[in-house]
Amino acid sequence: MWQRGRVDASPVDVDLALLGGGGAAALVLAALDRHDVAGLRIAVVDPVHKRGQDRTWAFWGTPGGEFDPVLSASWSRVDVVTPAGRRVLPLAPLRYAMLRSAPVYDRAAAAERRIGAVRIGAPAGALHDDGHRVSVHDPEGRVLLRAGWVLDSRPRPPQRPGRTNWLQHFRGWWLAADRPVFDPDRAVLMDFRTPQPARGVSFGYVLPVSDRYALVEYTEFSPAVLADAAYDAALRGYTGRLGLDLDTLRVREVEHGVIPMTDGPFVTRPSPRVVRLGTAGGATRPSTGFTFSAMLRQADQIARALAAGGPPVPAPAYPRRHRWLDAVALRALDRGHVDGVEFFTRLFDRNPPERVLRFLDGVTTPVEELAVMRSTPWLPMTGAVLGDTVDRLRDRLRRAATGVPGAGSRAAGRAGS
Template identity: 35%
Template sequence: MPYPPSAPLPYDYLLVGGGAAGLSLAYYLAQEPRLAEKRILLIEPEAKDRNDRTWSYWADEPTPFDKLAVGEWQHIAFRAPGFARVLNLGKYRYRTVRGLDFYQFVHQALVARPAQFTVLRGRVASLENTGVGVRARTEAGEEFIAHYAFDSRPPAITPRPGRHRYLLQHFVGWEIETTRDVFDPNVVEFMDFRGPQYHEARFMYVLPFAPRRALVEYTLFSAQVLAKAEYEAHILDYLTNTLDLAPADYRMVEEEMGAIPMTDHPLPEGVGANIINLGTRAGRAKPSTGYAFRRIQAQSARLAAALAATGRPPRDLTGDRWQFRLFDTLLLDIMQRRGETTRDIFQQLFERNPVARILRFLDEKTSWADNLRVMNSVAPGPFMRSIWHVLRGRPGNR
């Protein structure tokens, strides 16, 4: 349903990018009756017609995309040398959504509102505030104006390694089918740290969809990606020595890989009065874990509610609290300085706290009292050294 007008036509909202962040906001805007008369233009650079990624999240209340989940679990397992525990999530559920299912679901909702939404294929080359709104120009030379723009393009930052910390959560995963029952479909292997750490944080992650089907992923928190063969070697080792599978016992159905930036580099919530950043551009990938999907939903709901109630975005665009940014910075500093100690920190967290408290803490919903309980549950030494690095304004190094 592209609609390329011959002259600039004022839209109420311009959504730049059609990934998780842009489409999530589009969906929340579409579901808000008070915004039904708004004219919304979505410019996305490519067709979302393949399953290019999956998103996992935990939640203790219903979310709009739960119906799309290809898996839902009430138990997760944490494993490290000398400690292993399967944890009941209580009122929480852990879910996984495939990218293609999400893209199709949202686009169907937009197609059902042709008077409200226009979708255009293209890449925005420039986006600027004007006296009354924003102006966007595409690489093809088209120009559009709107009252507000919501920008979910990847962040463009100039690294300052002397001031901030820059790591990646990077991974390769194989979705496999086995010839016999291997997986417990009720338990996600959330973090299996039993393998060598090589001075970094490295773990296996397993999403079991059925007794004979699962995603088996090798994940690292470090500054540099590996050669693909290195990830694959660790996956093969896990399949062979932990799951006791021979090559004839399984086949690979799909493969996924990725690298999620994890940094405390300041990522602005917006630019000027009328450009609001979304997704990773607004720091929605949590710096210390890489999880982003639920944080994107929370920002989308916040923006849609404010636009419906006041006609303007909220003053506080994300609702982030400064103390959690500090906690993220401290953990990033430890990962950068002594990555192998990350395993010990997570073991102490899961050994000494109820799982609900950990999830609330990672969701940035804990009280000051619970924050103190969490911090008191881990060895203070690594954090004290990182506090010193934060106070002096320079990241720690090995």
Template identity: 30%
Template sequence: MKTYDYIILGAGASGLMLAYRMANDTFFKDKSILIIDKSKDKGNDRTWCFWETKDGEWDEIVTKSWDKIFFGSTDFTKSIPITPYRYKMIRSENYYNKLWGVLKTKPNITFKEELIVSFKEVEGKVQVTTSKENYIGLKLFNSIPNPKTYQSQKKYPLIHQHFVGWFIAVEDELFDDSKATFMDFSVPQNGNTRFMYVLPLDKNNALFEYTLFSKNLLEISEYEHAIVDYLNNNNIKEYKVLEVEKGNIPMTSFKFSELNSKHILNIGTAGGWTKASTGYTFKNTTKKTKDVVAFLKQKDDFSKFYKASKFWFYDLIFLDVLANYNAEGSALFSSMFKKAKIKTIFKFLDEESSLIEDLKIILSVPSKRFIQAFFKRLF
């Protein structure tokens, strides 16, 4: 049985990006890399968004970008210029095509379209069992989440960011495509944190996504009725639904790093790369995959990859508040966007802020709930 230097489980955002970085680095040119996933042609199964201050490595596949965002609620409503940032959107089909275009040219990279059954460490190596074969690797990167790991524990709160989105087209030029609706809390909250997220691609096409931060999911019809009501309330009566997307992203401060071992590293959502307080993953994956490549050139014990950060604790406190007082999410975000500068908010969410900037964010949100959550965790 052939032994691969690296096995990557999952050909989604994080798995493919890691393979892409390795493919573009001469350090790995003689390393055998195996990618396994149940499907290769995933199409437009995802939409990823992120913000950055300059031209980025993914600009050639960016579908649309905006230099203004809209925030709406009963407490605060404003169109906000985000210069020097731009808010960028990528459709996954463009992303997959770009990365596979490079990976397929590398003779040291192999792809197997098989269902992954299990994996485990065996005598200093890793054995992967699929629906067809067993494979051996020296190192394994796993991007397939196992929800039981964080759903079965009670120490850390778990909130779901769940959504249904409609890509719709209209005949008249109804959409202002100069800005993205970041959060619109004008929708009924019904005891949760609920908002509409709108990404206009041009004046005739837009993505309307009904999103919740809550513990429990809804019936599909509830998301759909909320989108219809929102469209009606904005005088959008005649439209065609071109595509539908849905998702459920875990928001938790569960210590995914404790699942790593010397030879197994969990990556992407499975590795806790999703920003716990927002559900954003793509930007963090861009950073983390670079970190993994740098790590591989210096060390080989994956249990030492994770580094503790102050932002983990910030996210933990935020999720404690959101989990226990889910109906107050609108007021929380409204206060932040009203009192803090957007540049400071983005730096904070990107985990690039200074202590002074952290303090500005902390002082911008209602203090009572956070003080309660802080002392509860402290003691």
């Protein structure tokens, strides 16, 4: 029986190794268990065994998913708020859902036990892939294990900087009250009444778990992060805008994060038997920062492939045309072709909510995408398209002149950003 535990100095051989034990790896482990993948020797390599509440995922989808029993909350309608007013978006047949990390990590730990996975409590370093097996080394160069396939979810930057390089950065307070102050039936998806940065767009966010407990967040899409004091000041201002008295509330937890929003290419297949997951594998949508739904889709694809005896290679997280649309949108926002508040307001004002949410999640059809494009400011977006086309041509000519391979070449692997 392949026992879970820490290995000694002798490298072990496994069929599948997961590097990193965060959300992407946890979803894969749960999916392997759900699809009854058996007979594989599996290892998880990470110096930290993730437990508890260290992050919150918000996503939309249809009811009846794997994690429905452990959702913290879900909403059938959400609000988008601008200085001009409040728009209530009915989401049926979709719903917006909140999932905290603890139940995801708990399911992954239970899956590890049931499938008999080995956990190696050490950081992974370099990988050496000979096309048949992958040697996983520690940072000092010692071989930790050899695997038939490696799923690598460790954070890493894109292969090269994008033409636009923004960040989604945020801080949230979990606020507890002694009396009802929140509406648990309605989440605030975007509230643009926050002071807008000189370059970028900001908004508030409210996810109520009950009438006395909610996550209230300040988010920016912009090129650089803020100082800690600036996030706290923004949150104090936003809670005041909501009519909340911080003197009567308690901050139970603080969440902070930084997510890349870039058209730089992430290489999902750096070598024949190494597959990258999570943000490093292109699961983050460049124009929104949403990641969870793509990670969940890819985890399911990996488990289904292994259950059928195939290679654990998921489809690209988003279609190529969506990556191009993201690049154009980021360029338009970054160069000031469009106002960020106006851009998102028009999306929700001129499209059914389901179409917008499906578009932001990367699952719309070309016909739906044309309708979304028609709802954006036409002339400014046309200018962004032309500018992006010119820059792509220049990049291609420069790489050809210097002999640098492109993101889609054999040397670089398959790009998935």
